[in-house]
Amino acid sequence: MNILNIFKRKSSRKVFVIGLDCADPKLVFEKWKDDLPNLRHLMESGIYGKLKSATPAITVPAWSSMLTSKDPGVLGFYGFRNRADYSYEKMTIAMGDKVREKRIWNYLSKAGLKSTVICVPQTYPVRPLNGHLISGFLTPNIKSDFTYPFSLKKEILSVEPDFVFDVKDFRTDDKDRLLDQIYTMTKKQFNVVDYMLKNKPWNFFMHVVMGVDRIHHAFWHFTDTEHFRYEAGNQYENAIRDYYIFIDQKIGEWLNQLDKHTSVLVVSDHGAKRMDGGICINEWLWRNGYLHFKNNPKKGQIRSFDEMEIDWSKTKAWGSGGYYGRLFLNVKDREPNGIIPPEEYENVRDELIEKLKAITNPEGENIGTRVFKPQDVYKSINNIPPDLIIYFGDLLWRSVGSMGYDGWHTYENDTGPDSCNHAEHGLFILSDPKNKKHNRMIEDAQLMDIAPTVLSIMGQKVPSDMQGKVIS
Numbered sequence: 001m002n003i004l005n006i007f008k009r010k011s012s013r014k015v016f017v018i019g020l021d022c023a024d025p026k027l028v029f030e031k032w033k034d035d036l037p038n039l040r041h042l043m044e045s046g047i048y049g050k051l052k053s054a055t056p057a058i059t060v061p062a063w064s065s066m067l068t069s070k071d072p073g074v075l076g077f078y079g080f081r082n083r084a085d086y087s088y089e090k091m092t093i094a095m096g097d098k099v100r101e102k103r104i105w106n107y108l109s110k111a112g113l114k115s116t117v118i119c120v121p122q123t124y125p126v127r128p129l130n131g132h133l134i135s136g137f138l139t140p141n142i143k144s145d146f147t148y149p150f151s152l153k154k155e156i157l158s159v160e161p162d163f164v165f166d167v168k169d170f171r172t173d174d175k176d177r178l179l180d181q182i183y184t185m186t187k188k189q190f191n192v193v194d195y196m197l198k199n200k201p202w203n204f205f206m207h208v209v210m211g212v213d214r215i216h217h218a219f220w221h222f223t224d225t226e227h228f229r230y231e232a233g234n235q236y237e238n239a240i241r242d243y244y245i246f247i248d249q250k251i252g253e254w255l256n257q258l259d260k261h262t263s264v265l266v267v268s269d270h271g272a273k274r275m276d277g278g279i280c281i282n283e284w285l286w287r288n289g290y291l292h293f294k295n296n297p298k299k300g301q302i303r304s305f306d307e308m309e310i311d312w313s314k315t316k317a318w319g320s321g322g323y324y325g326r327l328f329l330n331v332k333d334r335e336p337n338g339i340i341p342p343e344e345y346e347n348v349r350d351e352l353i354e355k356l357k358a359i360t361n362p363e364g365e366n367i368g369t370r371v372f373k374p375q376d377v378y379k380s381i382n383n384i385p386p387d388l389i390i391y392f393g394d395l396l397w398r399s400v401g402s403m404g405y406d407g408w409h410t411y412e413n414d415t416g417p418d419s420c421n422h423a424e425h426g427l428f429i430l431s432d433p434k435n436k437k438h439n440r441m442i443e444d445a446q447l448m449d450i451a452p453t454v455l456s457i458m459g460q461k462v463p464s465d466m467q468g469k470v471i472s
């Protein structure tokens, strides 16, 4: 192959990725399809489908799993907060420096291709790449060094002097303030995307819109007729739909600016579904004899689990809250005051799995809880995973860690108002001008397929240790 051909191939390998954190396939492919002409156009000119998320289906680790094609066990983080060691208290936060595996742009940098990366989760603190990076949510504030190269920060702040990485307190009753903040954040980030598109060369471009996740959590019950808090004709009935339309219009603007050789990929890290309530995991463990306190919790006095004094000499298991439940066992010779003999470990886990799966709603109907053992869902396990990963009611119920309830069901959220949980399937839409597929729905795609698919479109070899496959 002569040099000119190599140059031609290189110059045509461009991929533009729009990440929509929490965007749900049912909303985009069905419910609001007719309201979203640009996303529909991408579907009609390409392939699309549900994208099975990581286990657990949450932002950290999901985006990094997508971009490395490695599962959370290999990555070694199972949420934002992870056990630092086998002590009871010490936790670490999975910031960007915890991602040890290569992401798409690391492979591209090595191949001499340029990336622009804007607001992708787990990119702070920033690390070098061939191209430009603006870090995403969990960046403390604009005083932080949030760009690579460092000099880019000045440019970004001249475009958007009050650039924001996330909204404050999205679990709030002040819906007007929040809605305003979500739009303000998104517009500022879109202005920066526009600036970067216009001013910096790239082969791979990626921006993640975090506002979709925030608006889902805060406004879901206003729009989902099956949510127990839904009231017909409420003033926020169309808030989520209107935000999707706002994003769709911006996507249309970007599509007009891209050259006809650029592949466009829209992805989400997980989907969204209504939240029916919370299962108080520690109340359940306590009431079933697995967890003991020095002073028993008092009904009506809600206290965080960290405030409780635990009697470790009798405790077999404890849990933590979040969109999914994490359960930890107190194992002899592993935890400081462990009591479960190692040879009993699997028996206790199996017993707990059966009991957790039998949990019902207050009406006595089984809620369809699913429970995973880390070694069954990960290729390998690094750092310290929960002993059990729990999807209460298949994620229609969240996990609540605090104590002081009148049982193990609650309809109030101990971390603030939130009416949406994550769903196991996100979405993808891929429009590849060199490989037109026209409105074809793909079954069985998963998060870890994204990195090999992008590398393949860009003419790169797919590393053999990637766990996903090329979607085609």
Ligand SMILES: [Zn+2]
Pocket: 021, 022, 058, 059, 060, 062, 213, 269, 270
């Ligand atoms: Zn997310």
